[in-house]
Amino acid sequence: MTTKMMQTVRVHQYGGLEELQLEQIAIPQPADNEILIRVHSVGVLPVDWAYREGLMKDIYPMQFPFISGSALSGVVEEVGKGVFGFHQGQAVFGRADRGACAEYITTKVDKIYKKPDGLSFEEAATISGGASTAWVALFENGKLLSGQRVLIHAAAGGVGSAAVQLAKWKGAEVIGTCSAANVEYAQSLGADTVIDYKTMAFEKEVQEVDLVLDAVGGNTLERSFSVVKRGGKLLSIAEVPSLKKAEQLGIHAQFSGGFAPDKAFETIAQLITEGKMKSTIAKEFPLHEIRAAHELCQTGHGRGRIILRVGN
Template identity: 50%
Template sequence: MLPQLMKAIRVHQYGGPEVLKLERVPIPNPEVGQVLIHVHTAGVLPYDWKYRQGYFKESRPASFPYIPGSSFAGTVEKIGSDVHDLYKGQEVFGRSLFGTYAEYTVASAEGLILKPAALTFDESVTIPGSAVTAWLTIFREGELKKGEKVLIHGGAGGFGMIAVQLAKWKGAHVISTCSAENIDFLYSLGVDTVIDYTSESFDKIVRDVDLVVDTVGGDTLERSWAVVKKGGKLLSLIEDPSVEKVKMFGLKPVKPFSIPSSEETKFISQTISQMIIEKQVSILISKKFPLEKAHEAHKLSQQGHGRGRIILNV
């Protein structure tokens, strides 16, 4: 029988890592079409600490208190009504709007992906948290094709390391920026040209790329405009590229990033799962923290320049 309370990290106000509080709160009850998940692993994404800091308080204001996190891997604990193809004990992964820095979370049944036995929970949590976004960015929005050139900023990070591998798998010429300590790591992933941004200016080296994927923003985004060839694309995960500059530099307009359907998400997730199993894509977990050390996980994420993904083992 389930207990009434669970351990969870909650945020009661905007602020630094110290506002992440370990508390005991009621276990949520799955509603129609939902499933209660016993969380084994939660992904720690850059979005999590930026939301906590209040970066999006104008466009997406927080409803306090809230539980951070969106990506999870775990087991089915309880089925809501109108759910017929899942059962208790199944190993799954996906995303939740309820929050995942907790022992339990609820998620839409139609969005759950069955975890292959060959994947660990730690590996699986990187798929909804990083890999699906990388696939959508590179292939759906970026329309990258075999033989094209792509520049991916921050290629050693949780998103970047998957994006460079997917681009290489597609047959593109892959260029990526990173700090000095990650140069060999990116070459090991198959990147064709690695640029150490601490000692070289990418915009003095790179020219006429078909696609730029920006994970940094600011000055990096501004200097990226000039390296894209006419008719190419520039996508940023940090800022919305200027419509005026798209026209000025003769780039191909990019439609607003739309949320994928559950069918599209399942296809991408299952494809990448198989790619990981077959060693076509490598996953790196840079650091694991217990739930009560979520504030340390956020501190590390905020430092940036890291390699791979940070996770919480609940």
């Protein structure tokens, strides 16, 4: 019997772009409680290059070789024992633990969802680590309510662009920060006020917000403490904020992470399908150009999500 092979991108040691190696390996078999997905598209997340460079090795050490990529869409190729609710030929999207930058991936199904027909594979691959992260920050941790005011840093990014739209969908007033090149874009997503972070100090333009969603960290996070009203919340998806400072100011501050609930993935998919939310593809690269995709992601600038096209 001949082994069926697939193209993949593997990393054999921590390092730069050159560590992304295009390789042929055997197509994996789904274990019990897993499915095999033929991958269509993969969202390139900042954490993907952070893993590759070893920036997360103290918290999440990698076992080599590893295949990058967690945010995906594709078609179910095979269903392992013990899996219910999925069948061969079904279009799906969601999150795997890693391993998406390959023609096929085996994964458990706890964060895999049926893709609505009206949602493209590209759009679907932007959801995990983008809108799903925004949902967790705004609604699970931030408990954002209609009528509240929220400041969203990096409003044009993969997370921020979704956060602006989800906060508006909830009925909040949205203030966003981005560079001049993205101001009109952030406005088109529904932001009521947009601050160009390069020419304006946001803390001079906005005060007394109920919630800050920080996707930048560093100096931006530090300066954000002063704009939250007493009793309000400061959530960062980029860095752990100072709890001591939060206590002194009478606000709640925390790092926002973790997985979005099923309802988040399903609702976001539905909102995009119905045209109530936009998913922006910054640029699409074929899998073999993954180094260029990571390089672009590492600039930390741009709109929406970079996508890798793996299959058809």
